[in-house]
Amino acid sequence: MLSDSKIRKLKPSEKCTPARPDKYSDQQGLQLLVRNTGTKTWISAYRFDGKQTRMTLGTYPLMSLSEARQANTEIKALLTDGIDPKNKKRQDKLANIQAQKFNDYALDWLNERQRNVKPRTYQQDYNRMHKDVLPHFKGIALKDVSFEDCRSMADEIEKRVNKDGEPPREVTRRTIDLVANVLRRAKRERIIEQNPIDDLKALYPKAKSQHMKHVDINELPALLQAIEGYHGHDQTRLGMKFLAYSFCRTIELRMMKWSHIDFANRLWRVDIDNLKIARKHVVPLSDQMLAVLEEMKPITGQYEYVFYHTGMHQPYSEEFINNALDILGYAGKQTGHGFRHIASTNLNELGYMGDAIEKQMAHDKKSSIRAVYNHAQHLEERRKIMQVWADFLDLLRDTGEVVDFQTARQQIEQSLNSPKNALLTDVDSNALIQALLDKGISPEDMKRLASKK
Numbered sequence: 001m002l003s004d005s006k007i008r009k010l011k012p013s014e015k016c017t018p019a020r021p022d023k024y025s026d027q028q029g030l031q032l033l034v035r036n037t038g039t040k041t042w043i044s045a046y047r048f049d050g051k052q053t054r055m056t057l058g059t060y061p062l063m064s065l066s067e068a069r070q071a072n073t074e075i076k077a078l079l080t081d082g083i084d085p086k087n088k089k090r091q092d093k094l095a096n097i098q099a100q101k102f103n104d105y106a107l108d109w110l111n112e113r114q115r116n117v118k119p120r121t122y123q124q125d126y127n128r129m130h131k132d133v134l135p136h137f138k139g140i141a142l143k144d145v146s147f148e149d150c151r152s153m154a155d156e157i158e159k160r161v162n163k164d165g166e167p168p169r170e171v172t173r174r175t176i177d178l179v180a181n182v183l184r185r186a187k188r189e190r191i192i193e194q195n196p197i198d199d200l201k202a203l204y205p206k207a208k209s210q211h212m213k214h215v216d217i218n219e220l221p222a223l224l225q226a227i228e229g230y231h232g233h234d235q236t237r238l239g240m241k242f243l244a245y246s247f248c249r250t251i252e253l254r255m256m257k258w259s260h261i262d263f264a265n266r267l268w269r270v271d272i273d274n275l276k277i278a279r280k281h282v283v284p285l286s287d288q289m290l291a292v293l294e295e296m297k298p299i300t301g302q303y304e305y306v307f308y309h310t311g312m313h314q315p316y317s318e319e320f321i322n323n324a325l326d327i328l329g330y331a332g333k334q335t336g337h338g339f340r341h342i343a344s345t346n347l348n349e350l351g352y353m354g355d356a357i358e359k360q361m362a363h364d365k366k367s368s369i370r371a372v373y374n375h376a377q378h379l380e381e382r383r384k385i386m387q388v389w390a391d392f393l394d395l396l397r398d399t400g401e402v403v404d405f406q407t408a409r410q411q412i413e414q415s416l417n418s419p420k421n422a423l424l425t426d427v428d429s430n431a432l433i434q435a436l437l438d439k440g441i442s443p444e445d446m447k448r449l450a451s452k453k
Helices: 004-009 065-080 085-099 102-114 119-133 147-158 169-188 217-228 234-246 250-254 287-300 320-327 338-349 354-361 369-373 379-399 405-417 429-438 443-452
Strands: 022-025 030-034 040-048 051-060 267-272 279-284
Touching: 030 065, 040 065, 040 085, 051 065, 051 085, 065 085, 102 119, 102 169, 119 147, 119 169, 147 169, 217 234, 217 338, 217 379, 234 250, 234 287, 234 320, 234 379, 250 320, 279 379, 287 379, 338 379, 379 405
Parallel strands: none
Antiparallel strands: 022 030, 030 040, 040 051, 267 279
């Protein structure tokens, strides 16, 4: 038999290996294994249904000799009653799991999810879980969650209607998915036999999709004039102008960093990792877009983000453009995202290459090889498109009326192709000296002219 003093003195013998630890017997099948690492593990050896079996009880000294003997005695009592101790252990564990509350299990699922999804996705799930799920399932055991519990939760969300009386249907559906994912994990782990809400989303069908609100082309000149005369913050006015010129997504505008701007090559390298579909693409910068960025430099040039709320010390919120458009009187008529629809429709009307327009709109699917490797596809055509579009908007704003598409395109492209008078400050000094020499001006003449300055 073993004693505490004897156990404390036990050390791995020379014959002890990872595969064959030293074994010391106590009584009634209780054994102590001493491994080559020095760890001491309690084992109960028994025979059930004619098969020799061993069960791990714990480690010494966390489980003392007396505690190990008590556990071994309980195992022998189960054997006397014809019960397999291993099955009993599994059943007890399952009963403990089933007795746990849904909220505890859901938080464990959420913690695991944090390691597998992007921070933005996790934050959205975290917010939904704490706002709509946990308060509703408080005190309900995991095994007792019912279809009606989940439907009641969904109905509570649906009560939060907007000013038009419409429920937040997408929020409802995503929250149902959240609960369903928790229950699917419980089903996979055999804690529950079935997911009670597999069909719940069918009761809350998707709302009919609507294009983002945008004005008709005939109303566009007045909108552009209103933006130009906006009397709010300069950042907001410039943000609306840049959005109209670039027809980018609002989130791309908000997350634009100065480090993403390649002024030398007149490119904006969009590198946003929290879009609904992660994308990277390039946007050629028109003269007007570059002018907006130059105006922004004194305001936010010292910060990381271009459109940065210097008071809140963070990028502007999702609604900063839409709120400004509402102030201008375009509530329900125009959204920031609506500029994309205006550009897509009218660039096609102007007769530009559809593939180039789609590439500039960054409509490639996530799985598209082009989306990964050909960010600069049709780049020269897209440079032309971006400049023509900006000039077209300026033409509408300045004239206050819509010009015939083909006439507008011809006029704008003609002005793009016509030579412009270059400023001396824009000319390379070596090229200027060579040009003067070619004109017959001698180096002595140039020195005299320079000295007169």
